[in-house]
Amino acid sequence: MITVSLVALSGLGLGACVSSMAYTSKVEAAYPAEGRQIDVGGHDVHVLERGPGTAPVVLMIHGASANAREFTGTLAPRLETDMRVLMADRPGHGYSERFDGAETLAAQARQMAGLLDQLAPDQKAVIVGHSFGGAVALRIALDRPDLVSGLVLLAPVTHDWGEGSGTAWYNSIAANPVFGPVFSQFVPIIGPSQMKDGISSVFAPAPTPQGYYQNSGLGLLLRPPNFRANAQDMTRLKDELAQQSARYGDLSVPITVFSGSKDTVLSPKLHAVRLKKQVPVEMVILPDEGHMPHHGEGSAVAGAIRRLAFGRQTR
Incomplete structure (x- = not known):
């Protein structure tokens, strides 16, 4: 019986590996690396670029589960006529x-x-x-303020959220160094339908843009290495923010925050409002938005970016 069980499990695991390899090949063909690979510290960073090369620069950083394509359909078209738009994949996401x-x-x-x-x-x-990317943006402003003319944070995660909701079970398993590599091989099998079903809750109460799953290349997340990287980010985040948030009083750059009052992914009271108590922030509360304000309120967000960009540029 033990031998039969082991053979069955081995067969199941092999089947999952074959399926995940096929999925990876298909999704990367559908959403190839369309930008440049820039070597930073010996590791490639994939960046999409739009707009004139000599224009004021905006760097956009995506949230959890996403990639640089998050901004190609909403903010980039509003800015690329007179700004140089850089949209980067975070390490282990997209093609970084x-x-x-x-x-x-x-x-x-x-x-x-x-x-x-x-x-x-x-x-x-x-x-x-955006979201997790907001925490990264804040860290850039803390560690390298010489690079930053201002921050625009979209439904950002900024603080340790205490004893409330913890890490999702699937992230805990995927991040585990023993079980994670095996578990992640099954994600491409069951993940696409689960992800598509969950998108509406991220946008709610705002409507989900038509074709969002396809246009944003969300399927790239379900490649096993990408899924594990995202899980590792998420399981580490709470402790990271507990340390980082103690430094927010040192921030010296202008900050604008867009927060949906009906965001059910990240509570504005636990994040954006607490940031405002530590440092001057221009807070824009959106009464009819959830966790994706740059889609429904793209014009307002683009306006805030421009106001910061066309100030002092040289460093």
Whole structure:
């Protein structure tokens, strides 16, 4: 019986590996790396670029489960006529390289800062961060304020959320160094339908844009290495924010925060409101938005980016 069970499990695991390889090949063909690979500290960062090369610079950093395509359909078209728009994959997401220690906010901020050092060496940039990307944007402003003319944070995660909701069970398993590699092989089998079903709750009460799953390349998340990288980010985040938030009083750049009052993913009271208590913030509360304000309120967000960008540029 034991032998039969082991054979059955081995067969199941082999089948999952074959399926995940087929899925990866298919999804990467559908959503290829369309940008440039920039070597930062010996690790590639994938960046999409739009707009004139000599224009004021904005760097956009995506949230959890996403990639740089998050901004290609909403903010980039509103800015690319007179701004240089850089949209980067965080380490292990999209097509940016993962490396040991990449789950820390310091490491992710260092990769994004290195990108600016190379692509915009004589300019300060507006840093835009959505959700998890908001934490990374804040870390750039803390560690490399010489790079930053201002921050625009979209439904940002900013603080340790205490004893409330913890890490999702699937992230806990996927991040486990023993069980994670095996578990992640099954994700491409069951993940697409689960992800598509959950999108509406992220946008609610705002409507989900038509074709959002396809246009944003969310399927890239379900590749096993990408899924594990995201899980590692998420399981580390609470402790990372507990340390980082103690430094927010040192922030010296202008900050605008867009927060949906009906955001059920991240409570504005636990994050954006607490940030405002530590540092001056222009807070824009959106009564009919959830966790994706840059879609429904893209014009307002683009306006805030422009107000910061067309100030002092040289550093």
